[in-house]
Amino acid sequence: MIDAQVVQDTLNRALTTGARFAEVFVEDRSSTAIRLDDGKIEEVVAGGDRGAGIRVFHGETQAYAYTNRLDPGSLEEAALAAASAVRDGGDRVEMVDLRSGPSAAPELPASTDVSRTQKVEWLREADDAARAVDATVRQVMVVYGESRQHVMIANSMGDWTEEVRPRIRLFAQVVAVRDDVMQTGFEGPGALAGPEFLRRRPPSATGEVAARMAVAMLDGRPAPAARMPVVLAPGGGGILFHEACGHGLEADLVQHDASIFRGRLGETLASPLVTGVDDGTVPGEWGTNAFDDEATPTHRTVLFDGGTLVGLMYDRLRADGDGVPSTGNGRRQSYAHLPIPRMTNSAILAGDARPEDVVASTPHGLYAKALGGGQVNPSTGDFVFGVAEGYMIEQGKITGAVRGANLIGNGPQILAGIDAVADDFGVRHGICGKDGQGVPVSNGSPTLRIADMTIGGTDA
């Protein structure tokens, strides 16, 4: 992407004020987005973005400078800007040697021969399938998004990697209307892959799932405002895990003494049924990369093992601080962002209960078939997530739909309160936001039950 000599010179320039570490991150990304809305292909957007970020560590301070320009002069300017931010370090000059050449990530089999005509056709298929579900389907929006992010990272430790990351996602949002009730449904599978992924996950199925959700919720009555057991469908528990403890186990928050999980490694905090991992290596998964955004190979990190907290997620800076290796969780939205510890593909692993038995053994509770996103306050551990499609469970049977509920709980308490984990498994895909940066993540889990949780409906 960039001449080896230029990379080396840039790193050397960045080290001139005595930084203990310097890094160059170069990115070239091309994206295509096609939107169908209101029955029409409304817009087709093709774009390119490129830039480089130069980072240095000086003690615990990071200085970062980024630019869109990749010519040697602009890279030098950015390196000097980063270096001058930590200029109290004297004039120690350490030369970087990158002669060994970059380690390339394995090439992914992403086909580029899918025509725009085919992509447009996929959107129409999703739209048709959604509208065919029921006459109450009023509006359908389908967005096709693909990107190809070419990343090169080199640092003064001699790490040098290059990776091409193709990503694809097709998202459908459906509005169903009956009388004066309007409800929505959505579905949005994604992958680290090229457009051929949509041959395995047909757009028509995505449109249909979204439409069925919207139509089902038209029958919903207002959700209760009360505490009760909650059964989460496959994948939903992954979103819970992400919010209930995932963010609190990202090492920046722990090191800042701002996480409720600080100083609790080795303690049994969750139910013994809970084994949870973060795994950036799952082939083709939405949150997967070969290397993280700091040239560290991605990794499978066990966070909870049979209920015991055993791991944290690290980027390079925080790993240095704790004297441990990075777990390959240093991620950034783009060259315009500093890497921070982030989840990749996080999951609660399957247990051995049968999903139908989990529901059948619940006398009264809520069945959350689909969840929206959530949010956590990592300092208190209190978190919420939205139920996009929910039903009441009565006498062990899933009954009528309920709508308009967020669930709220406290991370450690909810993890301890998981009292059934089934042997199925499902994954949901999303964009996780932290410190103003969005990165693709997946959340996986089997069907599971929380013994007692607050349902934030309107029916008090």
Added chain:
Amino acid sequence: MSENAGVPSLADLCARAVRAARTGEGVEAYAGGGRHVDVRVRAGRVESLTSAETRGVGVRTVIDGRVGYAYAADPSLDEVDALVDAARQSAAFAEPDEFNVLPAIEQAEPLSGLYRETQELVPAERKVSTALEFERAAVSAHPDVRKVRSASIADAVSRVAIASTRGGPVTYERTDCWASVSAIAERDGEMQMGFEFALARELDDLEWEPAARGAAERAARLLGGEQPKSERLPVVLDPGAATAFLSVLAGALSGEAVLKGRSPLASMVGQSVGSPALTLIDDGRLPGGTGSAPFDDEGVKTGRTLLVEAGVLRGFLHNTYTGARSGRPSTGNAGRSDHRSVPGVSPSNLSFEPGTLSAEEILRQAGRAVYVQDVTGLHSGASSITGEFSVGATGLVVEGGALGRPLREMTVASTLLEVLSGVREVGSDLRFFPMGGSIGAPTILVGEMTIAGT
């Protein structure tokens, strides 16, 4: 961005795109660029110092009613020609719509004070020293607050140019400066977080000290909170919480949502949608407003739009497309996050008109109520389409006319229309927050909402 010799100006880049238009084609170019510095401090040390210089161009073509769009980071003049080509090719795959038209671009009256040259000259050292002082102020404001999650001082110099086959280029430049802090209060092993911020056009005007004290106070007063009982109660929304609510309502006031059947307000113009105490205005030229600009993101002069007048819905926000399709002019509310996005509809400075009561007077009138300080889970728990919302909240009990003990792990739920019609008092303490545009609200007392807890 310094307009260096040899580097084309943003206006030059736009003009080049327009020159590439073929007969009968509409071509519009939006170029944005700027410099940005962000200093984050924690525990008395600089945690990170980021500096950046970026620019980019987005080209929209309208060919026989079909829209195509292409963008690139920092393109050369030749690359701009290629962008026009890429947008043209994209347009071939879109479907025609007679309302896809480019607006006429006229020189808009400049907004005074939007750009401060003095801010461009502030040295990085001063931003660093201010950030360190800012954190010190937060951790010395309250005995239970000894640390922050992070405190930051940041600024940006931004420039925008727009030109199309219907006029321009028009340009403006602006400076923005902001301070934000999440303070952590701690007692007996319990932690609580309080967020505050300040915004200004330049560092000299930035009132960071009240933000530092406010964050500490907001964190400390939540310590020792308990989960409330589930019940329906009057709710006092803090300006931030009221703004979060308004940001959801803003989605339902977008002309695009209305046209596409995604707004519960679609058929209610001229009808009462809320309490007579409510008047809602979008003002793109508000002096000092962070959402103010002389023209919107497709070059249309900004203005003032009355959306709700004493509880009666008067209209919606429009860009050129949604306006044309609704048979009315654009309200100057075309918005894009940057050069990479096709213009949508966004509020500029959207706010409830303030009332006459102070926050204290509202608390005295509230009776037994819940004061909501912060809400979480807005993106998953609140929908501008269904009008339903259920959000996580922290806050305090209101009793005896004042704030009492803290509350945690609760949700607050209702519907947009129920809240609007249930508004009993609108305070005088209007404050704007940067939430997808600049959105503002004062303290608001709502008759009844459902609190879920134990």
